[in-house]
Amino acid sequence: MLSATGVVAGYRRGEPVLDGVGLDLPTGAVVGLAGPSGCGKSTLARVLGLLHEPWSGQVSIDGEPVGGYRHATPKAQRAAIGIVFQHPRPAVDPRFTLRDIVAEPLRATGTTGDVDELADEVGLTAELLSRRPHEVSDGQLQRACLARALALRPRYLICDEMTAMLDASTTAALVQVVDRQVHERGTGVLAISHDEDLLAHWAVHVVRLDGSSAAV
Numbered sequence: 001m002l003s004a005t006g007v008v009a010g011y012r013r014g015e016p017v018l019d020g021v022g023l024d025l026p027t028g029a030v031v032g033l034a035g036p037s038g039c040g041k042s043t044l045a046r047v048l049g050l051l052h053e054p055w056s057g058q059v060s061i062d063g064e065p066v067g068g069y070r071h072a073t074p075k076a077q078r079a080a081i082g083i084v085f086q087h088p089r090p091a092v093d094p095r096f097t098l099r100d101i102v103a104e105p106l107r108a109t110g111t112t113g114d115v116d117e118l119a120d121e122v123g124l125t126a127e128l129l130s131r132r133p134h135e136v137s138d139g140q141l142q143r144a145c146l147a148r149a150l151a152l153r154p155r156y157l158i159c160d161e162m163t164a165m166l167d168a169s170t171t172a173a174l175v176q177v178v179d180r181q182v183h184e185r186g187t188g189v190l191a192i193s194h195d196e197d198l199l200a201h202w203a204v205h206v207v208r209l210d211g212s213s214a215a216v
């Protein structure tokens with residue numbers, strides 16, 4: 001279980017975006033996260049992704065409190081959680097090839113992994129892997145970002161509006177890739193989306209974060 005308990009977090013002192021939020025993400029299921037624009041869904045995604053340190057409250061992974069956020073996160077806890085954002089372009093180094101992008105977490109942690117297998121899982125050809133971000137479409141780049149998020153075989157995957165920029169067929173393809181992780185590897189997925197239809201058929205249940213930052 002990836003759990004947030006009593007999380008208070010924000011960007012400006014005295015103005016919490018999340019004010020005592022809790023959420024439990026089990027393995028082997030897709031849980032949806034919905035709520036009005038600006039209510040703090042992406043902030044909660046970044047807290048759960050160990051990229052944004054809450055002011056108070058706790059995040060734990062399989063019962064163990066996280067040891068730190070961002071660069072202070074222990075390697076094993078970093079590897080437990082993958083995250084994919086809405087916009088792939090700002091999320092990648094434009095000088096890298098897609099192969100380098102997918103391999104980033106492997107290089108950073110000194111882990112061995114098969115980039116070609118990851119690419120295959122997300123539907124990227126070897127030829128596309130040799131290209132740079134400006135030479136591929138948003139959908140192809142998002143596939144690379146998903147492969148990168150899966151590189152360390154995380155037990156939990158956070159998809160923050162992962163398909164919001166994509167056409168229906170790429171959306172369906174990426175949802176299928178994620179579903180395969182859930183069913184074959186037992187990954188727990190938090191799917192954040194404004195698309196109620198998508199969440200209705202994708203998630204086992206949908207958690208709602210309301211605009212007043214009340215507990216989930």
Ligand SMILES: Nc1ncnc2c1ncn2[C@@H]1O[C@H](COP(=O)(O)OP(=O)(O)OP(=O)(O)O)[C@@H](O)[C@H]1O
Pocket residue numbers: 011012017035036037038039040041042043044
């Ligand atoms: N880096 C930041 N610096 C300052 N304020 C921020 C930052 N990121 C988000 N916020 C503010 O925090 C609040 C919550 O933003 P967040 O992106 O978490 O909401 P959201 O529910 O994901 O919104 P949306 O559905 O529109 O993506 C908003 O008021 C936003 O302006």
